[in-house]
Amino acid sequence: MTIPGPGPRIDLHVHSTASDGTLSPAELVRAAAREGLDVIALTDHDTLAGWDEAFAACPPGLTVVGGLELSCVHAAAGQPPISVHLLGYLVDPRHLGLAAELGRLKAERSRRGERIVEKLVTAGYPISWDRVLEFADGGSVGRPHVGRALIEAGVVESVDDAFVDLLSATGPFYVRKADIDAVAGVQLIAAAGGVSVFAHPAAGRRGRVVDEAAISVLAEAGMAGIEVDHPDHLRADRERLRGLAADLHLLSTGSSDFHGANKVNRLGQHTTEASAYEELVSRACGSRPYVG
Numbered sequence: 001m002t003i004p005g006p007g008p009r010i011d012l013h014v015h016s017t018a019s020d021g022t023l024s025p026a027e028l029v030r031a032a033a034r035e036g037l038d039v040i041a042l043t044d045h046d047t048l049a050g051w052d053e054a055f056a057a058c059p060p061g062l063t064v065v066g067g068l069e070l071s072c073v074h075a076a077a078g079q080p081p082i083s084v085h086l087l088g089y090l091v092d093p094r095h096l097g098l099a100a101e102l103g104r105l106k107a108e109r110s111r112r113g114e115r116i117v118e119k120l121v122t123a124g125y126p127i128s129w130d131r132v133l134e135f136a137d138g139g140s141v142g143r144p145h146v147g148r149a150l151i152e153a154g155v156v157e158s159v160d161d162a163f164v165d166l167l168s169a170t171g172p173f174y175v176r177k178a179d180i181d182a183v184a185g186v187q188l189i190a191a192a193g194g195v196s197v198f199a200h201p202a203a204g205r206r207g208r209v210v211d212e213a214a215i216s217v218l219a220e221a222g223m224a225g226i227e228v229d230h231p232d233h234l235r236a237d238r239e240r241l242r243g244l245a246a247d248l249h250l251l252s253t254g255s256s257d258f259h260g261a262n263k264v265n266r267l268g269q270h271t272t273e274a275s276a277y278e279e280l281v282s283r284a285c286g287s288r289p290y291v292g
């Protein structure tokens, strides 16, 4: 009798310095190999800029899936908009429509980051936009970079502390980004040959989350799956989402949302079943996983 060994370890959501992670893409793939992971997806916020470095440094035995985490918004009539993060895997990096939207989002992140800093400076916090840009180092600017400046200025001890009020979406210094509508996001990722998965749909700690009807609308628009196992999900959320995925014929994924030192999440903290991963890959036609 053969006792089945553990399956491959697949982490489909990790960030590098191309957005708000603290490991460079090359450091990240080396760390993933050291952790014994078999597959990681590089999903930086609104950018594909880390892909080439990750592929070039990919150690033998590791597979890197090129991806992104697209900043979207769900707007229901008469309700404040809700932020939705869509993971897009295996898009064609040369797709012009996607490149144009990523260019717009990058500029929007920069404008909005500067406005958050202005509000904080006006309130007396001793940080500067130039310093935040240095922390972002040419990548997609995000609130964690403002958090790093607040740590350096001695205002908070960690990025997590900064998110308690100063960077919170419900706090006085928050500024919205003009993100793409979530259905349009699913369609854009599909147009670029990729497959989309709803990131951390029940991460209520970050702000309001969408209801099941909205997830169902995205499923009808062609979204392939939902991230069920995620560090920001309570056990009860995970069980509910697993049931929802089954009801809506969506794939269930699991991942760490690793950000290096900007978050406590560990690489491989949650993982995706090989069958769900293979199905995602089979549905994408924009690019192929890079096998090291």
Ligand code: AMP
Pocket: 020, 045, 141, 142, 143, 144, 159, 160, 163, 164, 206, 259, 262, 263
């Ligand atoms: P932004 O993309 O600028 O809106 O910033 C959101 C980013 O901040 C997300 O990528 C999260 O990873 C990160 N983030 C959100 N909430 C927290 C938190 N409580 N602690 C640390 N990072 C957070």
Ligand code: FE
Pocket: 015, 020, 045, 142, 259
């Ligand atoms: Fe992030």
Ligand code: FE
Pocket: 069, 085, 199, 200
């Ligand atoms: Fe996210």
Ligand code: ZN
Pocket: 013, 015, 069, 199, 257
């Ligand atoms: Zn993420």
